[in-house]
Amino acid sequence: MKKLIIAGGTGFLGQALTEYFKNKMDEIVILSRNESRNEGNVTYLKWDAKTFGSWCPKLEGATAVINLCGKSVDCRYTEENKKIIFSSRLDSTKIIGEAIQKCQDPPKIWMNGASSTIYGHSENTPMTEASGKIGEGFSIEVCKAWEKMFNDFKLSSTRMINLRISLVMGNEGGVFPVLKKVVGRGLGGKMGNGRQQVNWIHVQDFCRIIEWMIDNEKAKGAYNIVAPSPVRNEKMMKLFRKKLHAWIGLPAPAWLLEIGAFFIRTETELVLKSRYAVPERLLNEGFQFKYNSFEECIENLIQSSR
Numbered sequence: 001m002k003k004l005i006i007a008g009g010t011g012f013l014g015q016a017l018t019e020y021f022k023n024k025m026d027e028i029v030i031l032s033r034n035e036s037r038n039e040g041n042v043t044y045l046k047w048d049a050k051t052f053g054s055w056c057p058k059l060e061g062a063t064a065v066i067n068l069c070g071k072s073v074d075c076r077y078t079e080e081n082k083k084i085i086f087s088s089r090l091d092s093t094k095i096i097g098e099a100i101q102k103c104q105d106p107p108k109i110w111m112n113g114a115s116s117t118i119y120g121h122s123e124n125t126p127m128t129e130a131s132g133k134i135g136e137g138f139s140i141e142v143c144k145a146w147e148k149m150f151n152d153f154k155l156s157s158t159r160m161i162n163l164r165i166s167l168v169m170g171n172e173g174g175v176f177p178v179l180k181k182v183v184g185r186g187l188g189g190k191m192g193n194g195r196q197q198v199n200w201i202h203v204q205d206f207c208r209i210i211e212w213m214i215d216n217e218k219a220k221g222a223y224n225i226v227a228p229s230p231v232r233n234e235k236m237m238k239l240f241r242k243k244l245h246a247w248i249g250l251p252a253p254a255w256l257l258e259i260g261a262f263f264i265r266t267e268t269e270l271v272l273k274s275r276y277a278v279p280e281r282l283l284n285e286g287f288q289f290k291y292n293s294f295e296e297c298i299e300n301l302i303q304s305s306r
Contacts, residue, residue: 012173170203189251194234
């Protein structure tokens with residue numbers, strides 16, 4: 001029996017994985033803060049992401065466990081929000097690891113959410129899993145603590161993978177619908193100096209990578225979940241305008257972004273930091289991307305949304 005457990009599975013990525021795997025798995029179990037319910041072969045179980053509960057037996061014999069829990073970083077970094085950003089990631093990772101340790105028939109693989117933002121700001125030097133330079137700052141400290149909590153578990157019967165996820169592009173959530181609105185309102189110019197690299201991946205390739213990792217028994221450790229071709233912000237916005245037939249795209253200098261971020265309660269780091277991670281391990285180990293260029297990616301998404 002093939003069984004997939006997704007913690008934090010009611011968000012954009014969890015829903016995408018549920019849709020992708022619902023005809024490939026015998027059972028899918030979603031751990032969320034919502035009330036428990038059943039929909040076909042998908043079971044939603046309520047949990048608090050901190051303590052043991054009725055969800056624990058579901059881990060027995062699981063094909064895979066994927067933890068996607070974590071408060072969104074699309075917020076102001078107040079002390080309260082910082083605390084929740086840390087705890088939502090560390091608590092869920094800790095309790096899942098401890099629950100797996102208690103299993104008689106532990107899951108075959110445990111994949112834990114992480115982020116490609118763990119690397120330092122880089123406009124010209126690609127960051128691989130082996131040679132990437134770990135950065136500094138609040139978001140990096142979150143990533144480091146998150147991965148350490150995960151890596152501190154030593155599970156002899158369960159493969160463990162850190163998913164260093166980039167911006168996942170899809171119509172149902174994430175940054176893609178937001179950028180479409182921005183471009184549609186004539187504000188789709190470069191952000192800051194426009195030279196910052198943007199890591200991205202099509203949601204279909206994200207799901208395909210998860211399936212590849214489940215099937216590939218040699219896959220373990222940290223992986224950059226990014227497309228092979230990062231794109232600079234200025235080019236990214238230009239491609240958006242081209243595909244959406246938006247002939248006006250006012251630029252947003254850094255000082256203006258700072259003002260806007262304050263009013264919409266977010267941080268400019270999300271758009272001004274240059275993330276130049278590359279999927280060296282995936283490429284070397286034989287994974288084949290369906291969407292290699294950003295233009296292919298957004299063309300597919302725009303067409304499929306019509």
